[in-house]
Amino acid sequence: MTIFDKSKKGRRAFTLPEKSVPEYSLPERFVRRMPLRLPEVSEPDVVRHYTELAHKNYAVDVGIYPLGSCTMKYNPKLNEKVANLPGFRNVHPYQPEETLQDCLQLMYELKAMLCEITGMDDMTLQPAAGAHGELTGMLIVKKFFDDRGDTRRRKVLVPDSAHGTNPASASMVGFEVVEIKSKDGMVDVEDLRKHLDDEVAAVMLTNPNTLGLFERDILKIAELTHNCGALLYYDGANLNAIMGKVKPGDMGFDIVHLNLHKTFSTPHGMGGPGSGPVGVKRHLVDFLPFPNVEKEEDRYRLTVPKKTIGRVRSFFGNFPVLVKAYSYILMMGRDGLEKVSEMAVLNANYLKKKISRFLRVPYDGFCMHEFVASAEEVFKKTGVRTLDIAKRILDNGVHPPTVYFPLIVPEALMIEPTETESKETLDRYAEILEKVVKEAFENPDVLKNAPHRTPVRRVNEVLASRKPVFRWRGEYEAGDRNQQGT
């Protein structure tokens, strides 16, 4: 039942104090005539409604959430506590700079720590999400070449295993996207070489890549990219595997975006807010968006980089998310961040080995913090799709992996356990997967009709998109209906 269905005319969950100023009348021609149909409920109604909804949600606090490329690690409670300190929560972006010094200090220090982790020279904290960071990065690439009068560079190369946001972000800036083939799960260096010419502005990569493999030819790739005059862009979605081991800057990347909601444990919030800081090497610092935070003697100042691409978001970025990432980095420290990568990689390799006993894992060798399995064989023999497997996993009270990504692996299941899951949890998860795969052979219909034990049964996605219903259209109360507007 929706909150609208629970509405009853005359109920209130909020009252205001006595008026202290006189009333003024709004000119008749501006007065809202269209009825404002919001729910009318009491405070207990609201509490029960959203509590009921919360119970219908799976979340990291409920259990393992091994979505590949999403890094759904545990979100420390301290993060929330510090982001809600009054001095961080009750500040206005336009109050005098002098009274924001400590917010600016936090941003400046966070920027420095993220530069250290990525091997970059400066960073903007403004982008609101990873893909927004990609857009910012691509705008920097465009401006860098425009500034040199090198306007032929209209192409951006992305591997066929790339995150979908990479090509989307590049094309939003007007670049033509060219796909590079993979070979044994890695960028095909020969194919890359063929495409590298003076029309290429940038190569976008993530390393480790979306198959969970470290691009071992990365130094060669960087050299080839730079030799043709293009820039190398790092998609930070997979940084969780290499912190404290290797820095993107040292691998030859010129631009990096991070996903603070992934690697740095600020929660994902059902789809956001995230935060996507973008770091750059020295030669690109002047192109960063404004405002940037700089330190001059004892004072922190907002500055405009000389050749700035402009502003990419209002105000300063997703500030509370920055506070959470800052607190996480201080908690972990240099030893903890390295441990994060080590345990993330250990967990992935452990689970991979367990799973490879009953599902095909198409790429050999050690994986980094995630790996891809394929249920192609299961499908061929039983007619059970990866989607059905995922739905049956739900019946076991845990979250399935990412499905059908990357696109180059048929019936893909992409698994990323993260470092915050214990050996016992991984053992249990492998058992569940094995049981489900076995079931596919013994009783495929159970999977095809799954899930059976969730708040709702298999949701009809086809109908949802064919005959879309975008908003609640139930009956309003009789009294309301008479005065309904257009």
Place this chain on the structure above:
Amino acid sequence: MKHPYIPHTEEDIREMLDFIGVSSIDDLFSEVPVSTRSSLNLPKSQDEFTVFTHLKGISKRNADLEEYTVLLGAGIYKRYVPSVVYDLAMKPEFLTAYTPYQAEISQGTLQALFEYQTMVCELTGMEVANSSMYDGATALAEAVLMCFRLTGKEKVLVARSVHSEYREVLGTYLKTRGFRIDEIGYDDTGRVVLEDIDDETAAVVVQYPNFFGVIEDLEYVRKKTQNTMMVVVVEPVSLAILEPPGNFGADVVVGEGQSLGIPMWLGGYSLGIFATREKYVRQMPGRLIGETVDAEGNTSYTMILQTREQHIRRAKATSNICSNHAHAALIAAVYLSVMGPEGLKEVAKRSYDAAHYLQEKLEERGFRKKFSGDFFSEFVFEVPEDYPERWKKMMEKKILGPLPLERMYPELGSVALACATEMTTKDDIERFLEAMR
């Protein structure tokens, strides 16, 4: 050193390495070229008590506006948020959930966002709303890009009375691609003045109420934009008492939803609102939640029209948005459920009343209003030249006064933008007037 978020014991690690068949963790990193390996120059890990104390120390040196009289808005508003709002929104089942890809175990997220979309439609008078954008400014940029896709034209007219940061973000999104942005001016009323609009123009953008707080005449704007798309930037609380843009025939309504229960937080995270007509839905950016049924015919919710999105259409997607601001949309939905139609109207009307009282009192003391147009809860007034200095000094008296506009609008001379909300009391106003003496 043990880390509280990592569960592995030495014994676990040993067993896991043995199972994998390697002798050390380092073996797992054998693909990483040795020449690029380096360690981090960061402090070593600390305990929670130390980190908390450090952050509390930092935060305490900031001005906590809870303790202040605040007469500054300009896009981010200090409003009263009932305790129940944040308490519910912060439930970990919402906060620590991912994008609802698996609908069957994400009905909480999906239903809450579906209800949010409905509430935005009700407020704006539009037919379909998405489940959030990053903020008002990026929502506007995406709205204009959508108008370009729909019309095939590459020029947009933007009122100069639209928030300057929104215009800046729009410029960043559009200019590298060679799209053209022309600015439209305002008159003594503070409202936009529209000339005849040429055939090259895809859309006209106005703000309602505009940055000066003046209520634009949307009937006039629609008449002038017969052959272009009409994009309106809104402050959602005002729509509780103002006729919504949808009823004037707006094509796209965008705005900043921070004032729907979201803390100020230095301006973000906040909430980008995006609503449009159903006929444009396939060109609309961002996530959409729809109602459907499950295998047993029960009402359920799921993400819809994902064929427009980056994970399917890649380079041809309508936008690159992946993570949005779903949690901010949840806060707004809870806030609007708590307020209800009457509560929200009262919040809007109180803001209107307090702003008009403040304006009257300023006028009595000789501070003239800059524009003659009717205003909602913000207005521009003339100030002495030394006002920016006095404004900074007022902070010592715990007053965040109206915003000096010299940087944003040099053409207006010495003026400031005042703002009142439902939290502004007569005492606040008197304290400020005292400080202005």
